[in-house]
Amino acid sequence: MSAKLSESDRTYLLRLARESIASRLDGHTLPEPKMDQLSPELIAIGASFVTLTIHGSLRGCIGSLEAHQPLVLDVREHAIEAAFEDYRFRPLTHDELKIVKIEISRLTAPVPLFYSNPADLPGNLRPGIDGVILKDGYRRATFLPQVWEQLPDAQEFLTHLCAKMGAAADLWRKKVLEVSTYQVEEFHE
Numbered sequence: 001m002s003a004k005l006s007e008s009d010r011t012y013l014l015r016l017a018r019e020s021i022a023s024r025l026d027g028h029t030l031p032e033p034k035m036d037q038l039s040p041e042l043i044a045i046g047a048s049f050v051t052l053t054i055h056g057s058l059r060g061c062i063g064s065l066e067a068h069q070p071l072v073l074d075v076r077e078h079a080i081e082a083a084f085e086d087y088r089f090r091p092l093t094h095d096e097l098k099i100v101k102i103e104i105s106r107l108t109a110p111v112p113l114f115y116s117n118p119a120d121l122p123g124n125l126r127p128g129i130d131g132v133i134l135k136d137g138y139r140r141a142t143f144l145p146q147v148w149e150q151l152p153d154a155q156e157f158l159t160h161l162c163a164k165m166g167a168a169a170d171l172w173r174k175k176v177l178e179v180s181t182y183q184v185e186e187f188h189e
Helices: 007-026 071-084 094-099 120-125 145-149 154-165
Strands: 043-054 055-061 101-107 111-113 131-136 140-142 178-182 184-189
Touching: 007 094, 007 101, 007 184, 043 094, 055 071, 071 101, 094 145, 120 154, 131 154, 140 145, 140 154, 154 184
Parallel strands: none
Antiparallel strands: 043 055, 043 101, 101 184, 111 178, 131 140, 131 178
């Protein structure tokens, strides 16, 4: 990840996310960022997650773990997907758009975490700092660092992450999994 985003970059991304959702709701063309007028941080290749909440409850969250497009386009894409394509929720409505809060997480590149004994894994994580990716064969799941606020105990965090991955909740206790960690720059409305 390059330098931290400026306040004006953060404001721009939050506004772009909201305007993109509103445009899709109204059936209009998505706003097209003027790339030549944006900061180097916004046009740099970046990975993001966009999280939507209503009254503190999750309403949608979609993102990418690997950077593959300019950050500004990544945020626009994931705002639309969080609002309309998160399989856990029905598509966002006009009434919900009025009260939804948008949070953007800009991710660092994931770094493999090596360990040899399942019992060692919880102690290798940094609660509140690390986002965690677990992988077992074709299954994969992640929790952003913000999830530590709801699941501050590393063992409970890993148990819920295994369940999210579609595996037995105690799988992390039974075998060495592929684990990567990352950090985020988080900001919200």
